[in-house]
Amino acid sequence: MFNFDQRIELQNKSNDLFMAGEILIDMISADYTDDFTCRTYHRFFGGSPSNIAMNAKKLGIQTVVASAVGEDGLGSFLINELKTAGINADCIQRVTDGPTSMVVVTKSQSTPTPIFYRGADYHLSYTVELEEALLNSKIVHFSCWPLSRGTARDTIEKIISKARMNKLLICFDPNYHPMLWENGVDGAGYVKTTIGKVDIVKPSEDDAERLFGKHTHEQYLEMFLGLGVKLVILTLGKDGAIVSNGMETARFNTLATEVADTTGAGDAFWSGFYAAIVKGHTIRHALAMGFAVSAYKLKSIGAIVDLPKLEFIQEMYGL
Amino acid sequence: MFNFDQRIELQNKSNDLFMAGEILIDMISADYTDDFTCRTYHRFFGGSPSNIAMNAKKLGIQTVVASAVGEDGLGSFLINELKTAGINADCIQRVTDGPTSMVVVTKSQSTPTPIFYRGADYHLSYTVELEEALLNSKIVHFSCWPLSRGTARDTIEKIISKARMNKLLICFDPNYHPMLWENGVDGAGYVKTTIGKVDIVKPSEDDAERLFGKHTHEQYLEMFLGLGVKLVILTLGKDGAIVSNGMETARFNTLATEVADTTGAGDAFWSGFYAAIVKGHTIRHALAMGFAVSAYKLKSIGAIVDLPKLEFIQEMYGL
Numbered sequence: 001m002f003n004f005d006q007r008i009e010l011q012n013k014s015n016d017l018f019m020a021g022e023i024l025i026d027m028i029s030a031d032y033t034d035d036f037t038c039r040t041y042h043r044f045f046g047g048s049p050s051n052i053a054m055n056a057k058k059l060g061i062q063t064v065v066a067s068a069v070g071e072d073g074l075g076s077f078l079i080n081e082l083k084t085a086g087i088n089a090d091c092i093q094r095v096t097d098g099p100t101s102m103v104v105v106t107k108s109q110s111t112p113t114p115i116f117y118r119g120a121d122y123h124l125s126y127t128v129e130l131e132e133a134l135l136n137s138k139i140v141h142f143s144c145w146p147l148s149r150g151t152a153r154d155t156i157e158k159i160i161s162k163a164r165m166n167k168l169l170i171c172f173d174p175n176y177h178p179m180l181w182e183n184g185v186d187g188a189g190y191v192k193t194t195i196g197k198v199d200i201v202k203p204s205e206d207d208a209e210r211l212f213g214k215h216t217h218e219q220y221l222e223m224f225l226g227l228g229v230k231l232v233i234l235t236l237g238k239d240g241a242i243v244s245n246g247m248e249t250a251r252f253n254t255l256a257t258e259v260a261d262t263t264g265a266g267d268a269f270w271s272g273f274y275a276a277i278v279k280g281h282t283i284r285h286a287l288a289m290g291f292a293v294s295a296y297k298l299k300s301i302g303a304i305v306d307l308p309k310l311e312f313i314q315e316m317y318g319l
Numbered sequence: 320m321f322n323f324d325q326r327i328e329l330q331n332k333s334n335d336l337f338m339a340g341e342i343l344i345d346m347i348s349a350d351y352t353d354d355f356t357c358r359t360y361h362r363f364f365g366g367s368p369s370n371i372a373m374n375a376k377k378l379g380i381q382t383v384v385a386s387a388v389g390e391d392g393l394g395s396f397l398i399n400e401l402k403t404a405g406i407n408a409d410c411i412q413r414v415t416d417g418p419t420s421m422v423v424v425t426k427s428q429s430t431p432t433p434i435f436y437r438g439a440d441y442h443l444s445y446t447v448e449l450e451e452a453l454l455n456s457k458i459v460h461f462s463c464w465p466l467s468r469g470t471a472r473d474t475i476e477k478i479i480s481k482a483r484m485n486k487l488l489i490c491f492d493p494n495y496h497p498m499l500w501e502n503g504v505d506g507a508g509y510v511k512t513t514i515g516k517v518d519i520v521k522p523s524e525d526d527a528e529r530l531f532g533k534h535t536h537e538q539y540l541e542m543f544l545g546l547g548v549k550l551v552i553l554t555l556g557k558d559g560a561i562v563s564n565g566m567e568t569a570r571f572n573t574l575a576t577e578v579a580d581t582t583g584a585g586d587a588f589w590s591g592f593y594a595a596i597v598k599g600h601t602i603r604h605a606l607a608m609g610f611a612v613s614a615y616k617l618k619s620i621g622a623i624v625d626l627p628k629l630e631f632i633q634e635m636y637g638l
Contacts, residue, residue: 027360035392036362036391036395039362072432074355076355077354096502102436117418117421
């Protein structure tokens, strides 16, 4: 049970966050188009766990990213970006099985339809170096992306098992999307099983609907908790979030006053929440800090913005 | 035996060229960089057989492209480009097995290293529609790309077999590159077997070296002919080409006077050669016309340039 007014006890380890999963290229159209008629694209550092790592580092906590890139120029670019940001890239594996993964997407006024180029990312292996870095960490985080295919799925299963044995805090972004999964695999079923093995999940309303069909917010909370997870953070976009630990359900309003770009708002939340948890804040306070960092991000364009230290944002939002 | 001073007898069919293989997105950096530090990329229509089809249509002959794209916006863009150019796109298959294939490459002063994102292209199936279009054609062309993987390889084998039975002219671009092939497959061996089943090949010196190791030009010609092909066009960049039918070997100088960009020069050659063959020119004359179209292309930047009708280029180069 995660009492909202208590801290989460973390182990005394040299690294704070261990992010497992995708690091990739976001190739984003320069103009707003819904149909890929746009001719010009810009290349960005991407992948949700990697973005969270970048943010968390800026907020002041230590992160390691475990992911796989190709033996190509885009892989070198990504590794270089991590290193420049001061993030440990020792667990970035270079594989010859495919190119550095990429998502091509058009800026859109409505909902953009990304095109996924899965390459190296799902060849992430469970290695000695990976295990060592994992066991030196307090928190492990992953999303649905590595679960959706091959070798990476087995690696995440081993990570979960090892992390449970060693009592790391295990957090999962159940951002389930059927498009990412191999044909014929029950992705939703697999994600539900995984939810039962972790401590904290942060589904969006869309994620919840893709997993369970259409229900009320309260029903979604019950459904996630029913799978065995200890804390559910159900995000509702501009309507904030509802969070439940099974005993208490709390509503959080958005702290955003100005919305320039919603890209990466979820990743910003995670990074603020983690930074606050690591720094010893209560769960209730860490959630508020997550929403504050998210609100700070929303004022700027891009997935990764120039975040200040957590303490600065805490003061700015009067928390 | 293809006598240089004779025409190639083609069957009386409604379509001239049947191009089988890749249609894809070329994502090319805006600036010259060798290491993918460039942030901006432009999206182009690409794939060698598809570029040849575009050129050949402009020169005045009928083409069909048989290829596979994903159920995505980039696939729709490619199909739309073909249709806008007046090319039959009935044999473009839309598959759910992967995204529209893409090649990301930086403009480079030296040799650029492309990154291949293979998706839909290698899922090209041999269908009733494909066979019908094939049997309505005079010439079939393919490159190494579809041979390098899975379903597309089987499809090309069936195309070759059907084309031989029905006496189409079969031409093959043996642009072998080990990077494209699955690990553990003897790509070079497979390409050599394929060369023995076709009428005409146009290797570059680099292709020849990748297939046979380092030898003289004359040895390369012998090696290709030894595999059973009837005509070998060995291109030598700025040094023109050497062509052999096994009995006569002829040297062709480049007709280029001005080189703005070498991208697509080989595809331009093929299209000029095909247009001239279809229009009843002798092999010797058709080769010269191919080099003329290539020289015309070299004056402009880009893989596909605004070619005039073949007769205009013929007059321009005094052929």
